[in-house]
Every structure is written in structure tokens, then in C-alpha cells.
Amino acid sequence: MPIPSEIPGSTHRSPKIRFAFRFAIALVAIATLLTALNHGPRDKLHSTDGTRAHAELPKYPISGYFVSSSATDAKNLQKLQEIKAAGGDTVITFGTSVVPIAPDLLPEDCKINGENCATVAGSGIKINRYFTYSDGGQWGKAALKCPRDRYVENQGKSYTIMVFPSNDTGCTAKDGTYDIIVAGGSPLSATDRTVSLASAATKLGLKFYAGMPAPAKRTDFEYLPDTSFLNTFTAFTDRFLRYQAQANNADGLTGFYHHLEMPVTDNPFFEPVLSLYKMQNQAIHRILPGRSAIVSPYIEARKDSANITPENARNGIRKIAQTSGGLHLSIAIQDGMGTGKGAAYSAAEAGSRVDEFAASIVGNGTWAGKYVAPNRDYFRAAAQGIVGTGADLWANMEGMAPATKDNPCNKSLRGQTTADRIGRQLQQLGSAQKIISYMWDPYFTCKGANPPLRDTLLTGLGSPLVTDSSYDAATGELRVEGFNLSGSSYTFELTSNGGAERRISGEPTRIDASSGEPQTRNPRLESITITTNLKKQTTEDSYAVSVSNKWGTSSDTGRPKSR
Numbered sequence: 001m002p003i004p005s006e007i008p009g010s011t012h013r014s015p016k017i018r019f020a021f022r023f024a025i026a027l028v029a030i031a032t033l034l035t036a037l038n039h040g041p042r043d044k045l046h047s048t049d050g051t052r053a054h055a056e057l058p059k060y061p062i063s064g065y066f067v068s069s070s071a072t073d074a075k076n077l078q079k080l081q082e083i084k085a086a087g088g089d090t091v092i093t094f095g096t097s098v099v100p101i102a103p104d105l106l107p108e109d110c111k112i113n114g115e116n117c118a119t120v121a122g123s124g125i126k127i128n129r130y131f132t133y134s135d136g137g138q139w140g141k142a143a144l145k146c147p148r149d150r151y152v153e154n155q156g157k158s159y160t161i162m163v164f165p166s167n168d169t170g171c172t173a174k175d176g177t178y179d180i181i182v183a184g185g186s187p188l189s190a191t192d193r194t195v196s197l198a199s200a201a202t203k204l205g206l207k208f209y210a211g212m213p214a215p216a217k218r219t220d221f222e223y224l225p226d227t228s229f230l231n232t233f234t235a236f237t238d239r240f241l242r243y244q245a246q247a248n249n250a251d252g253l254t255g256f257y258h259h260l261e262m263p264v265t266d267n268p269f270f271e272p273v274l275s276l277y278k279m280q281n282q283a284i285h286r287i288l289p290g291r292s293a294i295v296s297p298y299i300e301a302r303k304d305s306a307n308i309t310p311e312n313a314r315n316g317i318r319k320i321a322q323t324s325g326g327l328h329l330s331i332a333i334q335d336g337m338g339t340g341k342g343a344a345y346s347a348a349e350a351g352s353r354v355d356e357f358a359a360s361i362v363g364n365g366t367w368a369g370k371y372v373a374p375n376r377d378y379f380r381a382a383a384q385g386i387v388g389t390g391a392d393l394w395a396n397m398e399g400m401a402p403a404t405k406d407n408p409c410n411k412s413l414r415g416q417t418t419a420d421r422i423g424r425q426l427q428q429l430g431s432a433q434k435i436i437s438y439m440w441d442p443y444f445t446c447k448g449a450n451p452p453l454r455d456t457l458l459t460g461l462g463s464p465l466v467t468d469s470s471y472d473a474a475t476g477e478l479r480v481e482g483f484n485l486s487g488s489s490y491t492f493e494l495t496s497n498g499g500a501e502r503r504i505s506g507e508p509t510r511i512d513a514s515s516g517e518p519q520t521r522n523p524r525l526e527s528i529t530i531t532t533n534l535k536k537q538t539t540e541d542s543y544a545v546s547v548s549n550k551w552g553t554s555s556d557t558g559r560p561k562s563r
Contacts (some may be wrong), residue, residue: 065088067092071136071186071187072191072196077200083208091440093257110182118161119181133183136186139183149161161183213237255291257296260276261273274323285326298342302361310378313378313381314381314385328390331378333382338414338558339398344427379429393433409448410442430467464484478530479529484549489507511530
């Protein structure tokens, strides 16, 4: 089985600019977003308590966010209220790994009558390996299923000790060999974070996906899971889900998130990851029927890395979709813009130099020189590959940027991004049915060189964003697709090769409030059709379109000039 040369793990006022066009060829219009907006008063665009009816809010492209869970109900509720105010309807937690540990490194404060809790639970039997699962949860007695399991409260903390047969199912090992997993370790005063988020989501009418457990990574290939304890991990997955069914069966718990990652590829090297997806999806479907799951593979478009092509992505997403195990699976492809693995550029920009953030990862050069293809090509290929599988194509827009000395974000390994860069990322994601972002905190809340992105987001909810356009030079008809285009007016400017400009303004000939096709496209997409009556252009002419909408915001579309 061939191993890729490199498969790193994952960890996601503008000038008026123009398009060169060719007759009857679809063109991509690049819009600016969130900056230089002429919006109305802020309170017209959002509600700070998160309770305003969704229909009153602009349909901002990002509708879900990864979040860090907090230790109190009040903080979790406030966080989800802010996300709802920003147009979000979905929140996701990342998940925790089951980690092998030496016996002498087990938590010192997990004691029963002065002795180490795992030692007591394993007395009189053969223990093969020890593990910890430090998810910040309050597992409690509800997780105890076998005679040797223990629940411990000591020094203000709680632990749940679970004893699993190393090579058998149930509670008894035929060969007498067992594994022990110690979970918890949170203060008794802390709320169970997953239960708290599910409760807040239920109260606000949001969808919450809880992070699934995953095995620790291998030490030789860090992008593959350690399956040396697969039997124990399978049993632990079952125990985790049964605990959720008993202690956290809230309406807001929509499903679960697989934080074990792989690139969106058909390379057989990643079969162990696919096998784990399938095992856990089958378990979710069996224990919590009706719940769904999300998996988030990443784009790896760097030429000096795995060199994965859109064709690989087309085939790869189909293989991932086939791991559903009977449940509804959403595949949210990471766009790689926060890690430098993916790129957002148009065909006309292929020869332009990469921006400073990408350069900090791939070095100086052009977009086409450093990357196999732009993100748009991967998402279009994935949209083709997923057809007929029953799975949904989502996009996971990385809400951070590669870190430089100029964009710190708290103590994160990634840096604060910019509103302009987010706009460019979103323009590539028109093929996705839903757009989520990694992650709300810290990347949308940290104050770095710029104000927190959350604040910029809330004041720019209504900004129009163009994701695609096509121009029929024979009829002079321009079709523009994007977000927040309802109630639009436009200015269309055509410039000939000789520099002569013609400009017209007006309202679109037609507005389609929802251009997304059911089950296949983003329902927040809209389209407008503009009849320009400017038909006799040459292939060297260019055009630009400025769009304003009913929310009082505006945006210019076109192609950024080369740097």
C-alpha cells in the first residue's frame, strides 16, 4: 500500500476590479465581504440575545461554528446566543482522544481508600493496558456497566473507571486479559460540558453535534489512528454513546462529530480511518437512531506535499460517504486556508503571488506554482462525487490564518485572519450545501492586530457575497449567484480593450430568492439576472458589477489585480 510523500495532519475598502470574459463562458465573480460596508444601524441586523426570529436576519453564508465548551451553563448559553445572533444554527465540539498511559502516570488524585483507582479496579485480574479519556465530562454512575467499573469522588474531582476485556465483548474476558480506561477528572462543581451545550442548544433551537472519542494517533504515522486497542476502543465507543443516550438525550443533540481526520482522497493508505468512521457510524445508528454525524476531511492541494487532485477528491468523498453505516452523514471539507493546505484564487489570479499567510507555509511563489488547483475545483469535484450516496456536502471554512508575527490570536498555533480573506474563502464554496467554520473561540473572539472577527461579523451580516456569475455576450444577460442578493440594485460597468467605459445601473430583471437545489445546494444561495443590452464586446473587454441589497449593504465584484 503506497504511502504519500507527505500527509500532514490538520489541526480552518476594496478596489473596483474587473473580469476579462469570453463569449458564452461562465465566469466567476469575486466579491469583497465585511469591509467597506454601507450598512444600516447595527440593531437592524442582529439581536444580541439570540432570540430574534431567523426570518428577520440576513442569511449570512456561515451557518455553523465549532466551539470550545465551557465549564458553566451560563457561559455556554451566552456563547450560543452570540452564534445565533450571527446567523448560526449549528454548533459542534471537536472531541477527545483515548490515550495510552503508563500505570505510574495515571491521575494521582484518582484514589479509592488511598490506593490508585485503576489499581483497585484491576486487582486480581491481568491488566494489559491503561488509558485516559480527559473530556471534561461528569460521567457519573450512569456509565458503570460492568462489575469492576468504579465511580470515584476525591479531592473535589470525579472519575469513572471502566474495565473492558482486551479481546472480547461484554464484561468478561475469556483469556483473562483486560484494559482500563479512566475518564473524567473534572471538578465536582463543573457542569458536564456536553450536557450543558445540548441543553443550551435545545433552549435556543440550535443543532448541536458532540465530539466523538477517537483513538490516539500512531507514533510512526501521526496521521493514522492507533488501532492496536481496537477491540477496547469499539467497546468504549458503545459505552460513550449509551451514556449520551441515558444522560444527554436532549432535542438539541442532533448528532456527533468525528474529529479523526484524513485528506479528501481515494488513497488506500487511509483505509484505517474509513474503517473507524464506519464502526462508529454504525454504533450511533444502533444506539441513538435518528441522530446524524459529521466528518471533516481536509483539502491538501500543496504541490510539495501529497499533491492531491480534484479527481482524487471526487473519488475520495464517495469512499467517505460509504462509511455512513445507515445514518445521515454530512461531509464538511476543510478549505485549508487556515493551515496553508488549500488556496482560494480565481483562474485569472493563478499567476499572481500567494498572500503573506500562504507564503508563511508554502514559501513565495504563485498560486498555480504552489497549489494543484483552487478550492472551488475541489468542491465542484466533491459535489459530483457525492451524488447518489445520500450524504451531504458541507464546507468547513477555516476561520483562522497561518500564524505570522503580525496576527497573533491568544496563544493559538494559528493566527487571526481578516474579513477580506474570509470573503475570498466563502466565494469558493458555492457548491457546498452548508458552510460551517472552525472555530468560534478563539478565532472569531480573540483581539489581535484587528478587532475580534465576531464584532465585524455582527456589523456585516447583510453583506452581499457573489460566488459565481455567467455572462452571455450574445444576449447581454448576466447571471450572478451568491448570498444576500434579495432586493438588489446594481451598477454594471463594461470596459473595452481600448479603455472606453460604459456604465448602466438599475434593478435585476429577475431575482431567485433561493437558487440552491433541494438536497444538493446551499439553501441560502440566491441569484439575480441582469439584462445589460451591451452585446457587441470583444474577448479582451472586462466588466465589473457593484451590488447593493435591501439590508443597505453593498459590494463590488470583479477580479483582484495582480500583486
